[in-house]
Amino acid sequence: MSRYRSVIIGLSGIGANRPPEPEGLPIYGAVARSHTSAYHRCPDTELVAVCDLDDERRNDCLERWKDVWPDLKGYTDYREMFDVEKPDIVSVATSDHLHADMVVEAAERKIPMIVCEKPIATTLDDADRMIAAAEANGVLLSVEHSRRWHPSFLQARELIRGGELGEARTVTTEMFSQRAMLFRNGTHAIDMMIFLAQGDPAWVTAQLEDGFEHFTEYKSDGGHDPTTDPYVSAYVRFANDVRGFVNFMKVDLPGSQWTVTCDGGRIEVSDRELKVVTGGSYREWSETPYPVDQYVHQHFGGFVPEIIHVHENGGGLVSPATEARKTLELMLGMLKSHELGNSRVDFPLS
Incomplete structure (x- = not known):
């Protein structure tokens, strides 16, 4: 079978980093943590080209990966x-x-498979025209909210759906670090809250970080400087009556976690652990x-094989653009x- 020709636009760390290979495990390799490493771990793809306006980033990427893709x-x-390479997948x-x-x-x-970094966009008009273009041209559009491919979070949702703990009542998402930014890392936390609540937001009340009274629309620098993107505290009521609590703070303590309180117990899940109380x-x-x-196809390593599987066999994506629009x-x-x-x-929103 011929491999799918893949290309990447944007070569910051999330696009082009190469994780260090674990010592003593020459066969298995490191879990993918970037778009380049995701294609590296998927034998059905060949990365043929990358694009970035920054010469240093572009050249660093070519040098970093030349042993894998010398051409x-x-x-x-x-x-x-797009004109020259005729890709099958674009990140x-x-x-x-x-x-x-x-x-x-x-x-x-009509590039058949498109993977977009989160957030899908910064305005609903942009998100809507992205979704409309994908639907009109019959292409798949997946948004890289990476915890939707993480086994612990998938297992947490199955525990909720199984009903052994009773009805889900509240979902709390917490994110702490100096980069607890609403539109940058916060989009992951809020998307996962929606994923676990399994409902559509009905209404919200919120308070942004002090000093962001001017932030009535997206005004950040693309996710680089934390001082341009606020943290947030919020209460969300979902249409299925689940109550959501958002607790972000820019502090030195790093990490994020989610807590789902049900009638008969509580699920606590993070990148570190999953437990039921x-x-x-x-x-x-x-x-x-x-x-x-640990699985080969998790986090960044999940979106490439999944979109290929859906392209070949039909079905739905775990992180489609319509879900990213809700976030x-x-x-x-x-x-x-x-x-x-x-x-x-x-x-x-009106």
């Missing part, structure tokens, strides 16, 4: 790259506010840890709530 080409114009890994034109161009050229009484709680297994709309609703003095904002 890898570099471009400064993604349209020229758009540029700054947050620059995704739309590139995705629409790829869709209108139950209690027979106020003072007696028990914890059941679930092993955090964007919720974040924009938080901005509107803050602008209105932390007032309730209903969805859909």
Whole structure:
């Protein structure tokens, strides 16, 4: 079988990093943590070209990966790259506010598989034209909210769906670090809250980081400087009556976690662990840890084989653009709530 020709636009760390290979494991290799490493770990693809306006980034990428793809080409114009390379898959890994034109161009050229970095866009108009272009041209558009391919988070959702703990009542998402930025890392946390709540946001109230009264629309620099993108505290009511709590703070303590409270227990999940907490009484709680297994197709390593599988066999994506739009709309609703003095904002946004 011929391999799918793949290209990447945007060569920052998320696009082009190469994880160190673990010592003593020459066969298995490191888990993918970037778009280039995701294609490296998928034998059904061949990365044929990359694109970035920055000469240093582009040349560094070609040098970093030359032992894997000695014929890898570099471009400064993604349209020229599309013309010459005729790709089957394109990754758009540029700054947050620059995704739309590139995705629409790829869709209108009928490139069959498109992977877009999160957030899908920074305005609903951009998200809608991306979705419309993909649907009109019959192409797949997956958005890289990477925890949707993480086994612990998938297992957490199955625990909720299984019903053994009763109905899900609340979902809390917490993110702490100096990069607890709403549109950069925060989009992961909010998307996973929606994923675990398994419902559509109905309304929200929110308060942004102090000093961001001007942030009534996206005004960051593409996700680079934390001082340009606020943290947020928010309360979300979902249409299925689940209540969501968002707790971000820019502090030195790093990490993020999600807690789902059900009638009969609590699920705690993070990149580090998954456990279920139950209690027979106020003072007696028990914890059941679930092993955090490692798989080849997880995190970044999940989106490439999945989109190929759906392309070949049909079915749905775990992180389609329509789901990513919900995350964007919720974040924009938080901005509107803050602008209105932390007032309730209903969805859909008018």
